[in-house]
Amino acid sequence: MGEGRVALVTGARGMLGTDLCPVLSEAGWRVIGADLGEFDITDAAAAREFVSGCRPSVIINCAAYTAVDKAETEYHTAFRVNHRGARNMAEAAAAVGAALVQISTDYVFDGSKEGAYTEDDPPNPVNAYGLSKWLGELAVRVTLEEHYIVRTSWLHGLHGKSFPRTMLTLAQPYPGKDVKPLRVVSDQVGAPTYTVHLARALAVIISKPCYGTYHAVNRGCCSWYEFACEVFRAAGLAPEIIPIPSSEYPTPAPRPRNSLLDTSKLARVYGHQLPPWQEGAAEFVGLWRESH
Ligand SMILES: NC(=O)c1ccc[n+]([C@@H]2O[C@H](COP(=O)([O-])OP(=O)(O)OC[C@H]3O[C@@H](n4cnc5c(N)ncnc54)[C@H](OP(=O)(O)O)[C@@H]3O)[C@@H](O)[C@H]2O)c1
Known part of the structure; x- marks a missing residue:
């Protein structure tokens, strides 16, 4: 698909970037991966210099400040990045x-809608991270016509911190460890999205110049509690797990109650759908088990 053309991936050593680079190579792109070691995206001159040195046809910006709770206090850094x-x-x-391609997030929405958010719904972020990502979207839209903004949610991949990894770590029995009952929020819904599945969708998206905003998440939806149950089922673990309301798990950054993203535009324009979220969870757990 890429026919030997160059794709530059920023944030290439992050959770999504690490899985994206090989997927793009398989799709025929010559991939250049860059992270903080190569250049800092907040340094405009360094960014220009690096990009003009490798002359990509497409840049996929996976570099981001992603610490959602810390962003409430470290908002200068979150907004800068x-x-x-x-x-x-x-x-x-x-x-x-x-x-x-600018990767964005379900957290641009406030979660008050009944049903899934479409690309045309108005953002109204409820935390600093969401606001910083929305401003990033706006900056891309006004600066460059040839852009794709791809919003995704609840990412998990082998090469980073994620909810299923935390759950598996907490539930893993080992001698002398007391596995406490796990209390998991059951009143926030979204679509867990596996980074390899998202990477394949990104390869499809950049194969055609159908610029604009897209929602790309695994099919189906669940609560964090249901996600945890599915991860444990796939891993053959059976810890005690208790559903709780968000009010019993306060976090510095509020989260939207409803994170559902409607993916019908991606299906309509590209004929592409991501697999059901349970498949992503199963693949993640399979690889996690091999590495433990
Ligand atoms: N994770 C999720 O659940 C989720 C959900 C929806 C959307 N997203 C979006 O998906 C994209 C990828 O997320 P991810 O989870 O893969 O993030 P990640 O694992 O945190 O990776 C981000 C990468 O960017 C690097 N980076 C940070 N600041 C940089 C800078 N100033 N210049 C260059 N590189 C910089 C990071 O390096 P350091 O690690 O050294 O800081 C890291 O390697 C992001 O746009 C994120 O907002 C994520």
Whole structure:
């Protein structure tokens, strides 16, 4: 699909970036991966210099400040990376005539809608991270016509911190460890999305210049509690697990109650759908078990 053209992946050593690079290579792209060691996306001159050195056809910006709770206090850093960094990448792309994929999030929405959010629903973030990501989207939209904004949710992959990894670590029995009952929030719903499945969707998206905003998440939906139950079922573990309301698990950053993203635009424009979320959870657990 990429026919030997160059794709630059920023945040290449993060959870999504690590899985995205090989998927793009398999799709025929010559992939250049960059992370903080290569250049800092908040440094406009460094971004321009790096991009003009490798002259990509497309940049997939997976670099981000992703610590949702810490962003409530470290908002200067969150905004610098997620807003200014996204703008810098759009400007650097414009300078070499490249397209840009900006990865965004369900957290741009406030969660008050009944049913899944479409790409046309108005964002209204309820936390600093969500606001920084929304500003990043806006900066990309006004800077570069040839952009794709791809919103996803509840990411999990082998190469980073994620909810299923935390659950498996907490539930793993070992001698002398007291496995306490796990209390997991059951009144927030979303679509757990496996990074490899998202990476394949991104390869499809950049194969055609159908620019715009897309929602890309695994099919179906569940609560965090149901997600945890499915992960334990796949792992053959049976810890005691108790569903609780969010009010019993206060976090510095409030989360939207409803994180559901409607993916029908992706299906309509590209004829592509991600697999059911349970398949992503099963693949994740399979690889996690091999590595433990
Ligand atoms: N994780 C989720 O549940 C989730 C959900 C929805 C959307 N998203 C979005 O999906 C994308 C990928 O997320 P992820 O979970 O893969 O994130 P991640 O694991 O935190 O990876 C982000 C990468 O970007 C790097 N980075 C941070 N600041 C940078 C800078 N100034 N310049 C260059 N690189 C920088 C990080 O390096 P360090 O690790 O050294 O800081 C890290 O390698 C992000 O846009 C995120 O907002 C994530």
